[in-house]
Amino acid sequence: YVAIExxxxxxxxxxxxSLWIIKIDAKAPxxxxxxxxxxxxxxxxxxxYETKSQTTLDFAKATGVQLAFNTxxxxxxxxxxxxxMDVNGLAAVRGKVYSQPAKNYGAIFIADDNRVTLKEPAGDxxxxxxxxxxxxxxxxxRKIAVEQAASDSSFGGLNPRTAIGVDxxxxxxxxxxxxxx
Numbered sequence: 001y002v003a004i005e006x007x008x009x010x011x012x013x014x015x016x017x018s019l020w021i022i023k024i025d026a027k028a029p030x031x032x033x034x035x036x037x038x039x040x041x042x043x044x045x046x047x048x049y050e051t052k053s054q055t056t057l058d059f060a061k062a063t064g065v066q067l068a069f070n071t072x073x074x075x076x077x078x079x080x081x082x083x084x085m086d087v088n089g090l091a092a093v094r095g096k097v098y099s100q101p102a103k104n105y106g107a108i109f110i111a112d113d114n115r116v117t118l119k120e121p122a123g124d125x126x127x128x129x130x131x132x133x134x135x136x137x138x139x140x141x142r143k144i145a146v147e148q149a150a151s152d153s154s155f156g157g158l159n160p161r162t163a164i165g166v167d168x169x170x171x172x173x174x175x176x177x178x179x180x181x
Contacts, residue, residue: 003028004067022067022175026114033110034063035071035091035132038098041084049084050091050099069162069177071108072133089133097128108132108164108173115170120145134164 003025011017025031036059039051053074058081060068073088090107091099101107106120110130120137137145165174 001028003031006067018179020175020177022177024067024173024175025171026110026116026173027171031114033114033130033132034065035093035130036087037093038091038096040098043084050086051084052081053078053083053085054081067175069175071162071164072105073135087133089135090128090131091133092128092131095129097131099133102133104136106134106137108134111170116166116173117170118164118166134162138163139165 005023007021009019009021011019036051036054041049041052043049054062056068056070059065072091074085075088076085078085087099088102089099089105090097090101095112104120106118108131109117109119109128110132111117112129118137118140120140139145160179161177163176163178165176166172
């Protein structure tokens with residue numbers, strides 16, 4: 001049974017661009033979703049933090065996942081893995097919310113039966129099993145959800161991006177990762 005399909009596309013025009021297009025069958029037997037775990041601590045600055053910094057590759061190695069990608073903003077920027085940091089936006093693991101919603105940030109909600117939904121704002125966290133924070137929603141039910149002003153800001157600039165989409169039943173999850181710098 002194939003739960004994950006991956007396609008890699010490379011473009012030369014209008015500038016070099018590498019795209020990874022992933023389709024996940026969220027109803028596939030034995031499929032599990034993982035995300036950075038809470039690891040609260042106090043930093044050298046005396047502030048409380050929600051977790052520890054980690055590269056995507058280190059996360060993949062530590063958890064043994066077959067697919068890993070960065071989904072959310074975090075801060076402060078850390079130079080070394082293992083330093084305390086905060087996740088920006090709603091994050092939850094196995095029913096335990098460890099990062100609260102942030103204004104204008106969406107989230108990927110995954111129920112305990114792996115049904116996937118996208119929400120922005122991600123304010124209602126009642127009954128959340130897994131929540132993976134993200135940035136703004138671009139489309140919502142086939143309608144443009146982000147204002148042109150946000151698109152014209154650094155939010156819409158030439159940066160590596162990850163876009164997430166789901167079907168109406170929450171059974172198929174699409175992930176598009178673009179690196180165009």
